[in-house]
Amino acid sequence: MLKTLLDAFALISTWEVIIAMFAASVYGLVIGSLPGLSATMATALLVPVTFYLSPIAAIATIVAASSMAIFSGDIPGALLRIPGTPASAAYADEAYAMTRKGQAELALGAGVWFSAVGGIAGVLSLMILAPPLAEIALSFSTFEYFWLALLGLMCATLVARSSPVKAIAGMFIGLLVSCIGIENPGGIPRFTFGITDLFGGIEPIPALVGVFAVAQVMRAMLTPEPPPLPRRKFGSIMAGQWKLTKLYHWQMTRGNIVGIIIGVLPGAGADMAAWVSYAMSKRFSKEKEKFGTGHVEGLVEAGASNNASIASGWVPSLLFGIPGDTIAAIAIGVLYMKGLNPGPTLFTEKASSMYAIYLMFIIANILMIPLGIAMIRVAAYILLAPRSTVMPIIMLCCAVGSFAIGNNMFGVVTVAAFGVIGYVMEANGYPVAAMVLGIVMGTMVEQAFVTSLIKSDGSILPFFERPVAAILAAMAIGALLWPVMVWVWRKVKPAQTVAATTR
Amino acid sequence: MRLPDSVTGSFLVVLGAAAAYGGYILPPVPGQPVGPNVFPLVIGTGLALCGLAIVFGIGHSFEEEEELVPFEDGQAAAPPPQGKLQGKLYGLRALLPPALLLFYVFAADRLGFIITAAIMVYVTSTALGAKWKLALPLAALSPFAIHLIFGKLLRVPLPAGLLPTPW
Numbered sequence: 230m231l232k233t234l235l236d237a238f239a240l241i242s243t244w245e246v247i248i249a250m251f252a253a254s255v256y257g258l259v260i261g262s263l264p265g266l267s268a269t270m271a272t273a274l275l276v277p278v279t280f281y282l283s284p285i286a287a288i289a290t291i292v293a294a295s296s297m298a299i300f301s302g303d304i305p306g307a308l309l310r311i312p313g314t315p316a317s318a319a320y321a322d323e324a325y326a327m328t329r330k331g332q333a334e335l336a337l338g339a340g341v342w343f344s345a346v347g348g349i350a351g352v353l354s355l356m357i358l359a360p361p362l363a364e365i366a367l368s369f370s371t372f373e374y375f376w377l378a379l380l381g382l383m384c385a386t387l388v389a390r391s392s393p394v395k396a397i398a399g400m401f402i403g404l405l406v407s408c409i410g411i412e413n414p415g416g417i418p419r420f421t422f423g424i425t426d427l428f429g430g431i432e433p434i435p436a437l438v439g440v441f442a443v444a445q446v447m448r449a450m451l452t453p454e455p456p457p458l459p460r461r462k463f464g465s466i467m468a469g470q471w472k473l474t475k476l477y478h479w480q481m482t483r484g485n486i487v488g489i490i491i492g493v494l495p496g497a498g499a500d501m502a503a504w505v506s507y508a509m510s511k512r513f514s515k516e517k518e519k520f521g522t523g524h525v526e527g528l529v530e531a532g533a534s535n536n537a538s539i540a541s542g543w544v545p546s547l548l549f550g551i552p553g554d555t556i557a558a559i560a561i562g563v564l565y566m567k568g569l570n571p572g573p574t575l576f577t578e579k580a581s582s583m584y585a586i587y588l589m590f591i592i593a594n595i596l597m598i599p600l601g602i603a604m605i606r607v608a609a610y611i612l613l614a615p616r617s618t619v620m621p622i623i624m625l626c627c628a629v630g631s632f633a634i635g636n637n638m639f640g641v642v643t644v645a646a647f648g649v650i651g652y653v654m655e656a657n658g659y660p661v662a663a664m665v666l667g668i669v670m671g672t673m674v675e676q677a678f679v680t681s682l683i684k685s686d687g688s689i690l691p692f693f694e695r696p697v698a699a700i701l702a703a704m705a706i707g708a709l710l711w712p713v714m715v716w717v718w719r720k721v722k723p724a725q726t727v728a729a730t731t732r
Numbered sequence: 733m734r735l736p737d738s739v740t741g742s743f744l745v746v747l748g749a750a751a752a753y754g755g756y757i758l759p760p761v762p763g764q765p766v767g768p769n770v771f772p773l774v775i776g777t778g779l780a781l782c783g784l785a786i787v788f789g790i791g792h793s794f795e796e797e798e799e800l801v802p803f804e805d806g807q808a809a810a811p812p813p814q815g816k817l818q819g820k821l822y823g824l825r826a827l828l829p830p831a832l833l834l835f836y837v838f839a840a841d842r843l844g845f846i847i848t849a850a851i852m853v854y855v856t857s858t859a860l861g862a863k864w865k866l867a868l869p870l871a872a873l874s875p876f877a878i879h880l881i882f883g884k885l886l887r888v889p890l891p892a893g894l895l896p897t898p899w
Contacts, residue, residue: 281886394790398744398782404775405751415761415768420754443833447826450859617862618870621853624829625878628836628852629845633888638837645833652826657740675771682766 237584241592246286250589253290254297254596258604259611261298263619264311264455265448268298268499269555270441274623276434276563277630284567285585291563292586293593295556296348299499299535300601303340304608307333311455316499316535319507326523334464335473339528341601342470343481347533348594350485351492351540356587358493358544359576365697366548366573371684372692374549375677376701378670381495381551383708385666391658393712399659403667404674406431412672414679426639433669434562435631435643440661441555442627443648446620448655454616466602477529480510484530488537493544495666498554499535506534540590547571547583550673555662558669737786744783752776828859845883845890849875 240246253275260271272295279287302314306321307328317324327336369377386396409420410430421427474481484506491502510530511520520527542553543560550571552558564571569582576583604611631640651661685691693699755772832852840848854871858864882888 277882277888278886392786394782394785398779398786401748401775401779401782402744405747405772405779408751408755408772408775413768413771414766415758417758417768419758419768419772420751443829446829446856450825450828451823454861615860615862615866617857617860618866620860621856621870622874622878624832624852624856625849625874628833628849629878629882629888629890632890633882633886636889638840641833641837645830645837648830648833649827653735656734657737659740678774679766679770682770683764687765 233580233584236581237588240285240581240585241289241588243283243286245283246289246589249282249286250289250293250593250596253293254593254600257294257297258301258600260294261301262304262313262604262608262611263614264305264309264313265445265616266619266623267314267441267445268295268302268316269437269559270445270623271295271298272556272559273434273438273441274626274630276438276559277633279563280566280633284569285582285589287563287567288560288569288586289589291556291560292589293596296344296536296539296590296593297597297600299539300340300344300532300597301604303344303532304337304605305455305612307336307340308608309455309612314500316503318500319503320528320531323507323521323524323527326521327525327528328523330523332523332525334466335469335525336523336528337463337605338466338468338470339473339525340532341598341605342467342474343484343529343532344536344601345594345597346474346481347485347488347536348540348597349591350533351489351537352587352590352594354489354493354537354541355544355547355590358541359548359583362544362548363573363576369573369697370695371677371680372695372698373701375674375681375692376698376705377549378551378674378677380701380705380708381545381549382663382666382670382674383705384494384497385663386660387708387711391660395657395659396663399654399661399663400667402654402659403664403669404671406436406664406668407671407675413675426637426642429635431643431668432634432640433665434559434634435640436647436668437555437559437562437665438627438631439644439647440651440665442623443644444651444655444661446624446627447648447652449616449620463606466605467598473525473529477526480526480530481533483509483513484533485537488534489541491534492538492541492553495545495551495553497538498542498556498662499538502538503531503535507531536594543586547575547586548573550670552666552669555665558665561669737789741783741786741788744786745780746783748776748778748780748783750776751779825859829856832856841891844892845879846875849878 256275257268257271260266261268272291275290275294279290282290298314299316302312302317303324304313306312306317307324310321310325312318312321324336324340327333382400386393386400407430409427411418411428412430413419418428487506487509488502491497491505507527507530510527511517514520514526516524516526538554539556542557545551545553546557546561548571550561552561561571569575569579627644628641631644632638634640654661654664681692693702752773753776755769755776758767758769758772760769761767832855836848836852850871853874854867857867857870879890883890
């Protein structure tokens, strides 16, 4: 234990890791603070860079950039009422109301402080939850993996803020994309239409860059430019935060726990955590009437929640290769490329790498406080950069980055195609996160499914025979039927109320 | 690009049916009951069923109407650039980014990275409303910066084309 910890320290205390982490932090802060550029996009654009780094430095960049970007989205939310990332959307109104009341420092300080606390709580959950779960996961057979993957996919469709049917359709589209290529149980070209470039299948990373970055540039083409940030002088940012911590320690803890749970659920990430926690804070507050008028309580809880979900999203990713959110989906791609294939054995064979990941999360969240304060002070200058200078650079990075992944032009075609697919899906209410999950998990689902079928000789029964498999199966089927039950309940309830009023 | 549910749903039905059929005609692996054809069959059927459900509007009640955040006084939203002059063609501007990426695919090898990238940056920047005074220097400088990072530091083999970089 102590030796692994020392090994982990040795792994992260190289110049490469330190510089990578610092640079990625600044990058994450800047991208996160620019409205329209999300944390997922920041991470996706980092991937080509990670190819050229050592495994630990590569993960360090992702950890640092994603944590920072989620916090930094609060800055334009509070100052402009335009959330920098979707994860800040839940409380942008509240934070802006505080700024109008002259409490911008308190709002932003709460953003920094409770983000850092939430992030550290998330890491603790990762440290505590992952090893025992890995023990259990070691005894999993393909049946369990199949149900687990299915459960993950179903969760993603349940939590989407859209029609569940459309979410499931999105998931199927993703799974269909993963069918392309020769990496299938028969090893024959499938859906390649004779195009040699398709033989290797669709790489998840260019698809993700397309869906999250190119689609965003496409949307920017049709939306008006956000207004420039008024310049202001800030007082002390951290003043009063300790008092808030003591006053709202229960809300903070609740936010952390909700964030951790939502982070662990596949497909639900920081934005969902913030919405749920903000709603919860309002629901259980003693001063409900103050919400919406610039009250810090909801900010504390939601800020603590969205950053907690970032770290806990790594739990299912590291254990099963099932991404906890879209950022973790990208991280899984990087883990595979760096030879750290997700799975329960990662915790025994590469324990020092795991400890290094924990440590990097902790360091990133501590680093967030000084860097975040600095960022708040210079935000006015960074937000001066008009969209017409940022977006072209993003376009170039998309083109060069996707080319760099396989050093062939087909990656660029993939990015362009998925930009269009992502844009059209988003515009029509199909959640892209569900599709992304389908693409990332497709091969795994198919492998588990087909191997199980071969083992069971075509019979369905063995899918339910092992106890853990049966439990997971019940949960997955329950998740599938849940929207149906809600729908039926909604149909029945109005009928009852109508009946009651007419009587 | 908001299409009626019946259109997207029908498209999914066709896509799902095609996938299922495509899976069905794949040759099986000799001596093995389940091969590469099973998964596409399942997925395709599922997708087609979802498409049908969407056509018939099942699950529509779950969709949240997009909340338009009302701007407060003194914060009025800027009018869309160039107004409604282009009319219907305005919506097609969204297709510019993927079109530019395809342009990159076809032109980069012949023109070289620097020239192609400069054209991409200039067009994107102007489309987003930048004046030439901003777009031109940006197009002249940013390709070199990107080349420095990706080509020099990360050693991505970017095509040199007509205009090799000085380093």
